[in-house]
Amino acid sequence: MSKQNNKGAIMALVLLMSSVVIAAGTALLSTSIMNYKMKRLNSRVKRTFYSAEGVLDEAYIIAFTFVESALEYACDKENFRDAYLNFITGNCEELGSDNSLVKSLKDKSNYLIYKESNMEIDAELFNKSDCMQLEVVSCCTDGKIEKKLKLICRIMIPGYDVSPGEISPEDLICIIEWKLER
Amino acid sequence: MSMKTRLNLGFTIIEIIFSLAVFAILFTAVSSLMLTTLKVSQSAKYQYQATALAQKRFEEIKASKTVETGLKSYDCNEYKISEEIQAVEEYNGRVYKVIIKVSRNEEILEIIEGLKIMVQ
Numbered sequence: 001m002s003k004q005n006n007k008g009a010i011m012a013l014v015l016l017m018s019s020v021v022i023a024a025g026t027a028l029l030s031t032s033i034m035n036y037k038m039k040r041l042n043s044r045v046k047r048t049f050y051s052a053e054g055v056l057d058e059a060y061i062i063a064f065t066f067v068e069s070a071l072e073y074a075c076d077k078e079n080f081r082d083a084y085l086n087f088i089t090g091n092c093e094e095l096g097s098d099n100s101l102v103k104s105l106k107d108k109s110n111y112l113i114y115k116e117s118n119m120e121i122d123a124e125l126f127n128k129s130d131c132m133q134l135e136v137v138s139c140c141t142d143g144k145i146e147k148k149l150k151l152i153c154r155i156m157i158p159g160y161d162v163s164p165g166e167i168s169p170e171d172l173i174c175i176i177e178w179k180l181e182r
Numbered sequence: 183m184s185m186k187t188r189l190n191l192g193f194t195i196i197e198i199i200f201s202l203a204v205f206a207i208l209f210t211a212v213s214s215l216m217l218t219t220l221k222v223s224q225s226a227k228y229q230y231q232a233t234a235l236a237q238k239r240f241e242e243i244k245a246s247k248t249v250e251t252g253l254k255s256y257d258c259n260e261y262k263i264s265e266e267i268q269a270v271e272e273y274n275g276r277v278y279k280v281i282i283k284v285s286r287n288e289e290i291l292e293i294i295e296g297l298k299i300m301v302q
Contacts, residue, residue, distance in 0.1 A: 007197075014201040018208040025215040032219045036226040043233045043292060050240070050296040057297040061277050064301055112272050113279060113297065170301060 045147070048140050049180075052147040055114045055121060055138035059105055060151060060175070063134060066101045067155060068169040075164035085157060088132065089125070101125060101155075105136060118142065131156050137181065148181035232284040232291035235261055240282050240294050243267070249278050249298060261286050267298070276301055 070087035077083035086092045090100025104110055105123035119140045126133040134153040139146065156172045158164075235258060243249070243265070255264045262285045270277040277299055284292040 010194075010197050010201045011204070014205050014208075018205065018212075021212050022208065022215070025212050025219070029215055029219045029222070032222040032226065036222050036229070039226045039229040039233070043229060046233055046237060047294060050294055054295070054297045057299050058277070061273055061299055061301070064276070065273070113270060113277070 041145075044142055045145055048142045048145045048147045049149075051114065051116075051119065051142075052138045052140040052149045055111070055119050055140065056136060056149050056151045056178070058111055058113055059121060059123070059136045059138065060153070062105055062110055063101060063136070063153060063155075064169055064173055066104055067173050071164065071167070071169060071172070080162075080164050081158055081160055088155065101134065105134075125155075133176075146182060150177070150179050150181050151175065152177040228286055229291055232261060232286065235263060236282045236284045236292040236294040239263060239265065240280060240296055243280055243282075244296070244298050249300060251278065261291075270297075 067088070070084050073087045073092070074080045074083035083092075088101050090098045090103060092099075102123045102125050106121060108115055108121065111121075119138065121139075122137045124135045126135070132155040134151075134155055136151045136153070137148060138151075139148045141147075152175070154174050154176050156174075158167055158172070249267060251267045251269055253264065253266045255262060257263075264283040264285070266279075266281040266283075268279045269275050270279055277297055280296050280298050282292075282294045283290055
């Protein structure tokens with residue numbers, strides 16, 4: 001039996017071991033980089049969420065101020081309730097323009113803080129039997145990240161027997177729901 | 183001593199030296215790979231903790247019944263948190279702009295901006 005030729009065995013072993021270590025190292029590095037990217041993405045998602053929430057916050061304040069203006073407008077009118085309703089829905093003949101609550105909320109120029117191009121806002125007002133329901137949807141995007149939030153508010157309609165001095169805007173508008181749509 | 187044996191003399195030591203040299207080169211490369219992995223993992227950890235801290239602080243401010251305007255900085259473990267709260271004049275003191283910055287070793291890791299509203 002001839003002697004087995006072991007020439008180059010150590011080199012082969014070193015190369016084999018090294019390739020295994022390099023493969024494991026590369027896998028570890030790619031996992032770490034993926035993990036880091038996920039954390040950065042998480043950060044961007046949170047920022048987009050807070051932007052969308054900020055838009056809704058501002059929309060709520062615009063609605064609140066609008067209700068306050070409606071109260072001020074209606075308090076010296078003969079029919080307080082109808083004047084208040086007309087102001088909210090934009091049917092005030094004496095004010096001329098069609099400046100309803102929904103229109104104010106949809107108009108981006110009314111937003112002083114959030115007026116970036118990456119945000120969209122939509123508002124709808126539904127008439128219920130004894131109140132109105134305002135639904136505002138804000139959508140903020142950052143690349144492929146999109147965050148959509150919905151705010152549902154109830155706007156009360158004062159009764160015929162209520163005098164304007166007895167009520168404040170805080171009594172007339174209240175948040176029912178604040179939810180993440182997407 | 184046969185001709186074949188004489189030809190193999192000293193081969194193993196040369197082989198080992200050459201293999202060690204190759205191993206040393208590869209080890210240097212792999213160690214730098216590992217070091218990078220470690221740094222990236224640490225950065226991911228710091229980023230996540232900074233985001234969580236900023237979010238926690240922002241939610242605390244939003245939930246509080248009072249608001250203190252101005253710039254405030256303080257340390258939280260190894261991070262530095264800077265809060266800037268400003269009243270938005272146009273909204274008659276009902277809206278406050280809040281900016282939370284979390285940094286570590288002078289590097290800003292997270293910035294969260296939002297609003298705090300106070301109507302009641």
